Every structure is written in C-alpha cells, then in structure tokens.
Amino acid sequence: MKVALVGIGKIAVDQHVPAITNSPDWELAATVSRHGSVDGVEAFTDLGELLETRPEIRVISLCLPPVPRFAYAMQALQAGRHVMLEKPPGATLAECHALEAAAKAAGLTLYATWHSREADMVPAAKAWLADKVLKKLTVTWKEDVRRWHPGQDWIWEPGGLGVFDPGINALSIVTEILPHDIHVTDAVLEVPENRQTPIAAQIGFHHPQGADVSATFDWRQDGDQIWEIEAITDGGTLRLSGGGAQMEIDGQPSGEAAALDGEYPRLYDRMSALVQKGGSDVDLRPMTLVADAYTLGRRDTVAAFHEDG
C-alpha cells in the first residue's frame, strides 16, 4: 500500500520512515514538507499538488505538529484519502470531531494513533489488570525536554501542550489498560514565566471504584529518564516501565511482548488492517483528559525555561 508522509521532522525521520520502509505492506511513495525530504522518494512542498498528481496514493500519514494538522487532514479526506494522524490527533477536540464526521461521511479510514499504546508490554498489562481490583495507580513521566525536544519551539506555544506532549503518551496507556474510565478532579500546571505551556503537571483523577489515581509529569529531569506506571491491586503490584517496554508483577519480570517489533511498525500494521476492513479508530480519551486538566487545572508560574540555559 502506498503512503505519503506529510511533515518530515524528527518523529518522521526517527520513526515513520523506518517503520514504513521496513514493512512488507507499505511503500513510502512521496513526502510533503517545506524543508525535509527522504532520499529516493518524490518530495512535494504542497499537499494539494500531491493529492492531484498522485491519485494512486490512497493513504496520507500526518506527522506535523498538532496546530497545523487539521487543515492537512481535512484536505486529504476531502480528496478521498485515508488519513493517519500522529498523536495528539489535533489541537482541539472539536476539530477531531469534525475530521471523524468527514471520514465517516466519505467512508474513509481515520486513525488517531497513540504510539505508546503499541509499546511491548501494554497488551500484557491490560490483560493482567482486567480481573483485578485497582487500589492505587501512580503515573511518573519525567524526562529532559532538552534531550527529547531540541529546537521544537512549537511545544511551548499555545496548543503545543508542553509537558502534556509526553504526558499524553502516559494517558494513552492508562486509558488503554484500565478497565474503567477515569476523569480529572484536580491539576496543577507549572508554567515557566516566559512560556505558554506547562513544564510540569500533577494531576488527580476520580476512579469509579475509588482507587487513588494520580500522575506526575515533569520535563526538568536530569539523569535517569522515568516513564513508569505502577498499579497496586488486590492481586499484586504491576509496574510498567520504560514507557511500556518492561513489565513486572511484584518485582518479577512478567508478560509477553506484543507481536511485531516496535511501536511504529505496529501502528502501520494497524492502519493497514483498518484500511482493508474499513472503519476508523479515533479514541479521544487521552486528549479529553488533557483538555480537562487545562480547563480545571490551577496554574503556577515557575522559573523561566531557556533551552540553552
């Protein structure tokens, strides 16, 4: 299946291009980007031109930042193409609803991907939690923004989500593995005095069975990078670490890794299946929790952040 990649930045080069080129199902047929390109692949700077001149490319995969993504996604859908969206699927919930409606009306596939849900041990964690009573769930997502988002100024601009850009990965796992939906009850957003989006956040959640659920996101982490979810249940303690790559039950390694190797190969595999059977996959729960944290959260101003500082 031929796919065009729109937005040739860090995530496209690091993840999408290798996942596509190593897949037997997919062919990277074109790219659209102002500056980037991929060796040996036809490069466009305008999506409209690609849609017009390459009608055999049925799938468009969008790796742009969330704010400009809607216009490209709608343009692709209106040109009759299936669309795959990097996370988060948009800058607003309402624009995602509009894309969903457009895809449905046209009989096209829209896939709002959550790459962290494809981490090795996420299915095993979900299966293990399915019959347990949750007592406490603690999310700790602490990384160094300078290491993971070099030069990405858009993350600090309105709509760029700040620390919720990695934090939403954690929330995409939590909403996937928990058998019950949670909602935000309180949040503190720590916003650098020279920025618009938070560098850290602490969130409390309501759990329908009364479990104590909380999350801490922090972009100021030196040394070890921590992407962990600990779930204390009536049947033991699950620890998912490395962003979902490792799983322990009561301190012992546990669980079988999902099929295929790697988050992005699994995403493209799922997209291939969706297009073939028809239908969409648009789960906005992680994004809703972030929007709710923004709406309900207390904002504390913290020290200025300078990338080179």
Added chain:
Amino acid sequence: MKVALVGIGKIAVDQHVPAITNSPDWELAATVSRHGSVDGVEAFTDLGELLETRPEIRVISLCLPPVPRFAYAMQALQAGRHVMLEKPPGATLAECHALEAAAKAAGLTLYATWHSREADMVPAAKAWLADKVLKKLTVTWKEDVRRWHPGQDWIWEPGGLGVFDPGINALSIVTEILPHDIHVTDAVLEVPENRQTPIAAQIGFHHPQGADVSATFDWRQDGDQIWEIEAITDGGTLRLSGGGAQMEIDGQPSGEAAALDGEYPRLYDRMSALVQKGGSDVDLRPMTLVADAYTLGRRDTVAAFHEDG
C-alpha cells in the same frame, strides 16, 4: 412530577424555584443545601438522606457550581433518579461522559441544560439561518461581573470558568443556531494577575464554509450590558440581542417567540418530556469549545480584579 432541587443559591432562587412552582407539571418536593431552603418545602442538608427517605421523588435538579456537581449527579443516578444539570454540565468533559454512560446503562434521563438556548428568539434564528450561506458571525458578550456574580468566588477558582461562565451561554446559542459545527483556531485569555480564570477572552473559529467566526467575552463592561450575536449571510443580516430575547433581520424586528414564557419554564418542560418518553439530552459542544479555548488559548496576564475595587 416531583423534583428535588440541590444547591439553593442565586440561580435556584431567581430561576429554578419560580419555574417549578409556576408549572402545572412540577412540584418542588424537597431541597438539598448546606444553608439555603425554600419556604414550605422540606429541606435536607444531605442528598443521600433525601434519596433514601423520599423514594417518590424521581427527578433531581442540580444547581450547584460545576466542580462539586459530578458526585451529586452520580449519586442520584446510582439511586435510580433522573437528573437535570445546570450549565455547564460538569467541571470536565470526561466526567460528563461518565454520567452519560451511567444514565444510559440504568435507563435514566440525563438532561444537560443550556438555558440560553431557550431564549425567546433562538428557534426563530435557527430556522432563519438554516438555508442561508454564512459570511461572518460575531459574538459580543460583555457584562459587569460585579452585577451578575456578586460574591461568587468559585467563578475565579480553577474549574469556575471565569468569563466563560457567561460565554458558554453564547456558545450554547451559536452551536444551536448554526447548521454547521465550528471549532476554535485561536484564543486569547485575559487572566487577572490575582485570579485563576479569565476576565475576558477573544476567540477565533474555523467554519467549514469559510465564514469569519469570532467571539469576544468581557466581564469588565460598565453601562449597557451586551449579549449579541450578529450573523451576516447571503440573505441578509441577523442580529440576536438581549442574550437571544430579541431578533432583527436587516434592522427590522423579526421572528416569533418560542412557546411558553421564559428560559427556565422551557427547560423544565423539556425535562418533563424527556422523562416521559425516556432518553437523555447531553450536548457537550459548548463545553468542548471552552475546553479547546483553554487548551489552545494564549494567556495574557491583566490587572488584578477585586470585587470591591
């Protein structure tokens, strides 16, 4: 039909109590409030006690501020009661989804009311716009917070919505009268340096047919209070003023007022119909637009606000 009113504050006394007592369909059978009560009506301080001792009261109407509302709504649904929610229906979107799911599972009615949609001329405006091509829509909602929200400190706390508390009324009308859904593309939230929620906001929207749609909300309005929506179309200009009470087409009064007299009598009439035929009415679009404005909006710090200042 017997109804209990939970939260006897300004909106309950000004609107809910007269609407219920003047209706032939409804009887105000009890109240729940820490401090308030209504003459001649049994007063509880605890919802659980009411639910247990007054099983014949099948409908609970919640007029509390949004942050504490979820717990009461869920408690009432779990006790098998139909629930009516003041606007906004909750502090978060995810909690509203949880309430919707609970009501559906139990076969109960959940009605997320939007009182401004029941203003006299809203149905006429909707009917007039249905076959027009929209060119430009301008929302101007400017009122004096000291006059309309005296002593309501919760509006300035996280989750209290600030100027979006009246602004969401405008958005509830806009989402009702426009034949196409809009979404937020940019927003500026003006937040007083001593408060958590905005005192003013300017919002830009995407309209699927390219109309120029914008809203200005301001709580610092002296003199005339302005609650207006102007829609310029290919068939003339509609002006809805007084929060939906008056309508003009090209400067001439126009339209027939809706049946019944007053926003709250219409809400209770609609609740009565919903309970009798079964089913819920939970339209979260106004709240989604607010959450999106919070997520995507730029925050500007403005002068401190003191109620007595």
